[in-house]
Amino acid sequence: MRLAIASGKGGTGKTTIAANLALTLAGKGKTVQLLDCDVEEPNCHIFLKPEIEKAAPVTVLIPEVIEETCTGCGICADVCEFKAIAVIKGKVLIFRELCHSCGACKLFCPEDAFLEVPREVGIIEEGKANGVRFIHGLLNIGELMSPAVIHGVKEAADEADIAILDSPPGTSCPVIAAVKDADFVLLVTEPTPFGLNDLELAVGMVRKLDIPFAVAINRSDIGNEDVKEYCGREGIEIVLEIPNDRRIAEAYSRGEVVIHALPEYQKTFETCWTKITGLHENGLQAKQQVKTATGR
Amino acid sequence: MRIAVTTTGPSLDDQVEARFGRAPYYLFVDTETMEVEAVQNPNVAAGGGAGIQSAQMISDHGVQQVLTGNCGPNAFQVFSAAGIQVKVGVSGIARQAVEQFKAGAFTATNQPNVADHHGMGGVGQGRGMGMGRNRRS
Numbered sequence: 001m002r003l004a005i006a007s008g009k010g011g012t013g014k015t016t017i018a019a020n021l022a023l024t025l026a027g028k029g030k031t032v033q034l035l036d037c038d039v040e041e042p043n044c045h046i047f048l049k050p051e052i053e054k055a056a057p058v059t060v061l062i063p064e065v066i067e068e069t070c071t072g073c074g075i076c077a078d079v080c081e082f083k084a085i086a087v088i089k090g091k092v093l094i095f096r097e098l099c100h101s102c103g104a105c106k107l108f109c110p111e112d113a114f115l116e117v118p119r120e121v122g123i124i125e126e127g128k129a130n131g132v133r134f135i136h137g138l139l140n141i142g143e144l145m146s147p148a149v150i151h152g153v154k155e156a157a158d159e160a161d162i163a164i165l166d167s168p169p170g171t172s173c174p175v176i177a178a179v180k181d182a183d184f185v186l187l188v189t190e191p192t193p194f195g196l197n198d199l200e201l202a203v204g205m206v207r208k209l210d211i212p213f214a215v216a217i218n219r220s221d222i223g224n225e226d227v228k229e230y231c232g233r234e235g236i237e238i239v240l241e242i243p244n245d246r247r248i249a250e251a252y253s254r255g256e257v258v259i260h261a262l263p264e265y266q267k268t269f270e271t272c273w274t275k276i277t278g279l280h281e282n283g284l285q286a287k288q289q290v291k292t293a294t295g296r
Numbered sequence: 297m298r299i300a301v302t303t304t305g306p307s308l309d310d311q312v313e314a315r316f317g318r319a320p321y322y323l324f325v326d327t328e329t330m331e332v333e334a335v336q337n338p339n340v341a342a343g344g345g346a347g348i349q350s351a352q353m354i355s356d357h358g359v360q361q362v363l364t365g366n367c368g369p370n371a372f373q374v375f376s377a378a379g380i381q382v383k384v385g386v387s388g389i390a391r392q393a394v395e396q397f398k399a400g401a402f403t404a405t406n407q408p409n410v411a412d413h414h415g416m417g418g419v420g421q422g423r424g425m426g427m428g429r430n431r432r433s
Binding site for chain 1: 342344345351352355370373374377379
């Protein structure tokens, strides 16, 4: 089971939920991996405090022009979807940080004047903490290609019972890279107009990706009822509600996980997990029934 | 001499635009005749690489000088390769800027004066509580 914790809005509590779920499940004897896919600002390590045992660079391939072969025709600049190449006075300029490693320049070059060379854009670190296998990625400062590092984090994972992915916020490419092949997505929000607006965007994203999902409401006793009403209208299950408990904020500010500082919340996360696995299994059964009914 | 000025509108009576890559207009000015060709910038809302694209377009127009407010490293690199001089820190009415240029008021910069993505208006920078990142990469 690969569960991605995502949210349209930043600062809703993805990391809090990911870290607490991972530790709760590990405490119950499950094999758990926590993958911090927010490679621009990873922060799960602050709460898990893992011992890093292994680090490996993430590289992407970028083009390099062979000047003797290049005729300066400019086709590479024309085909570059990401504007990473300019051809000025017959000279090819490559803007490496804009390159998405798509390979179009090399593919379309009529003179075969491109080499592809690896370039480091970040690192993957792995370790252990409280029975949880921990992996996170760190995008190098100034780099833009977070999806490459996110893929690196996911490739470093193995077939554990449970993998929990802490996704970046929003609905853009890095988020898609993180949640794409998850079995289930938990969308974290808060009961405010901003929370609802960004939840609707995130729901649109996971529906398009066709991944089953449910909602968690953090600081659930503030704001208004609009998020709940929206979920009711849309038939979306709310599997977790965390109250606006000052003690949680205090624990957070000390870098402590909720279930350690406030053990009474362990039950909350256990129940959340039971609900998620239930929804996931129902979903699988429903799919099976459709397959049987349609004979596919 | 043919020069380019980044502006907010299509005439010499418009203001010099401080952002290079995302300036609404580029005016190509013949400094002898003061004849103007205005080109609307297609890269105003580009996801990334606006400076590079705009610098390439300006290079293709055969200018020798560029007057603008700020120029980042990518656009600057294109201009260096093209042998085009960049005058940064230019502001006010475009016509006056051209006159000042003709009087020798500006010196060319030999390095970019702002970091990349300077003119993106906070997109992708103000991340954190209350705001998801929305830069597409």
